[in-house]
Amino acid sequence: MIPIQVDGRPLAGGRLPAVCAPLVARSRAALASEAAAVAAKQPDLLEWRVDFFEAIGDTGEVLAAAADLRAASAGIPILFTRRCQREGGQPIALDEPQVLALYEAVAASGCADLMDFEMGNEAAHVAQVRALTRRHGLPLVLSFHDFQYTPDEAELRARFEQAQRLEADVAKVAVMPQAMEDVHRLLGATLQASRTLGIPVISMAMGGLGAVTRLCGGAFGSALTFAVGAAASAPGQIPIEDVRAALAVLQRATAA
Structure with a gap:
């Protein structure tokens, strides 16, 4: 099981x-x-979901906000994410070439430490983001989200493998379970991917059924869990204080 690397050091x-x-x-x-406010709760990573930002169409305003964020982050690394609407993001007034130009500008600014991009985007766009993150020395998370259901085991495995094939530094898969069998399947696929891939993996099942994966996912090889600092970005996220407490219990128990 491999931790995420940021600036040459393992996260957390x-x-x-x-x-x-x-x-x-x-x-x-x-x-x-x-x-x-969120940095005061000491998460290991902050994710700026820029698709929520009303001035996303103004690159200068985005860069100014990124600089403000860097100053307010208390040294906590920043993951920059435009979640596309197809995979649960907010509608934005930018086309994809404009999104790619924004990624380039933010990467060049030095105000982000990692970037996230959906692996299901056009192959040329994925390659362009891969190239710009490498040029600026930023790890790239290639992600897949399904807010409707949980794919079968073969597709889950294929999604993790696709991220590695596309030269991601981290593979992320998030799905919506309809039954606990879906949660079990996701955790199994995560464990298998964490043992066989050469990159860190992140996974979670969303919603109430999937909340358990946000607490025990690390035991199955997930390198990162998402917790609410001030406001949630996806269904099923749990307050950071509760996540920290639950993880501490699990870690003590498994170390015994």
């Missing part, structure tokens, strides 16, 4: 899972305020 000192808190503020001032 190599502890699995590390804890990421999303930031979903819609304005520059609100983002800085949200970041300061």
Whole structure:
């Protein structure tokens, strides 16, 4: 099981899972305020979901907000994410070439430590993001989200493998379970991927049924879990204080 590397060091000192808190503020001032409040809870990673940001169409405003976020983050690494609407993101007034230009500008600014992009996007766009993150020395998370159902075991395995084939630094798979059998299947696929792939993997089942995966996913090889610092970015996320407490219990029990 492999931890996520940030700036050449393992995130959270190599502890699995590390804890990421999303930031979903819609304005520059609100983002800085949200970041300061969430950073005080000491997650291992902050994810800026820029698709929530109302001024996403103004690159200068995005870069200014990114600089404010960096200043408010108390040294916590920042994952920059535009979640596409097809995979649960907010509608935005940018076409895909404009999104790619925004990724380039943010990467060049030095205000992000990792970037996330959906592996299901056009192959040329995935390759372009892969190239720009390498050029700027940023790890790339290639992700897949299904907010409707949980694919079968073969497809789950294929999604993790697809991320590695596309030269991701981290593979992420998030799905929506309809029954506990779906949760079991996701955890099994995560364990298999964490043992066979050469990159870290992240997984979670969303919604109430999947909440258990946000607490025990690390035992099955998931390198990161998402927890609420101020506001959730996906269904089923749990407050960071509760996640930390549950992880501490699990880690003590498994170390005994």
